[in-house]
Amino acid sequence: xxxxxxxxxxxxxxxxxDFTTYCNSSTTLSNIQWYKQRPGGHPVxxxxxxxxxxxxxxxxxxxxxxxxxxxxxxxxxxxxTTDVGTYFCAGRANAGNMLTFGGGTRLMVKP
Amino acid sequence: xxxxxxxPKYLFRKEGQNVTLSCEQNLNHDAMYWYRxxxxxxLRLIYYSQIVxxxxxxxxxxxxxxxxxxxxxxPLTVTSAQKNPxxxxxxxxxxxxxxxxxxxxxxxxxxxxV
Numbered sequence: 408x409x410x411x412x413x414x415x416x417x418x419x420x421x422x423x424x425d426f427t428t429y430c431n432s433s434t435t436l437s438n439i440q441w442y443k444q445r446p447g448g449h450p451v452x453x454x455x456x457x458x459x460x461x462x463x464x465x466x467x468x469x470x471x472x473x474x475x476x477x478x479x480x481x482x483x484x485x486x487x488t489t490d491v492g493t494y495f496c497a498g499r500a501n502a503g504n505m506l507t508f509g510g511g512t513r514l515m516v517k518p
Numbered sequence: 519x520x521x522x523x524x525x526p527k528y529l530f531r532k533e534g535q536n537v538t539l540s541c542e543q544n545l546n547h548d549a550m551y552w553y554r555x556x557x558x559x560x561l562r563l564i565y566y567s568q569i570v571x572x573x574x575x576x577x578x579x580x581x582x583x584x585x586x587x588x589x590x591x592x593p594l595t596v597t598s599a600q601k602n603p604x605x606x607x608x609x610x611x612x613x614x615x616x617x618x619x620x621x622x623x624x625x626x627x628x629x630x631x632v
Contacts, residue, residue, distance in 0.1 A: 413560075440620055449608055450561070452620030495560065497621075506621065508553075510560035
């Protein structure tokens with residue numbers, strides 16, 4: 408079945424440093440979504456990418472979808488303590504409505 | 519405001535007991551999902567339902583059961599057959615019908631076996 412891998416599993420950064428998490432799928436995806444889960448909270452939808460090579464920005468967050476539609480990345484510029492949490496990617500294959508979630512990257516930011 | 523409500527927030531279960539976790543949504547979403555999250559881990563799919571009166575097993579369905587008698591409701595029962603039920607349980611919904619929108623998650627239920 409479809410597998411979605413995320414790296415790294417954990418990342419500690421100093422406030423102000425940049426952060427990137429990578430997502431790789433075993434199969435071609437129709438679209439990919441990103442979610443953020445704050446400590447003790449629930450996942451919250453951030454964004455969806457659909458087109459090959461698509462790049463979207465949300466303030467300090469930049470999301471990319473690979474040309475082959477099998478990988479994606481989330482980059483945070485100049486991290487802040489409010490960025491703390493676990494970031495999940497979730498991919499949807501060409502058929503069906505089901506998302507497959509990656510294992511998440513837990514971001515910790517030192518003030 | 520539309521949303522998805524899970525209850526209770528915390529639940530303690532004695533070994534050998536069945537417990538039922540509630541999930542209700544007023545978003546008029548067709549699809550609903552149950553995930554299990556263990557500390558520091560990702561989300562594992564337990565069951566999902568694309569439409570009323572129909573549901574499918576996910577990756578870790580053993581020891582769990584669900585029903586979908588109403589569009590708004592998708593309760594999860596953790597049975598005594600689930601050997602390690604202590605976890606954070608998340609319910610989610612989406613419009614379904616191949617509308618590729620994001621999932622809306624409830625705030626979760628933390629289940630502890632005592």
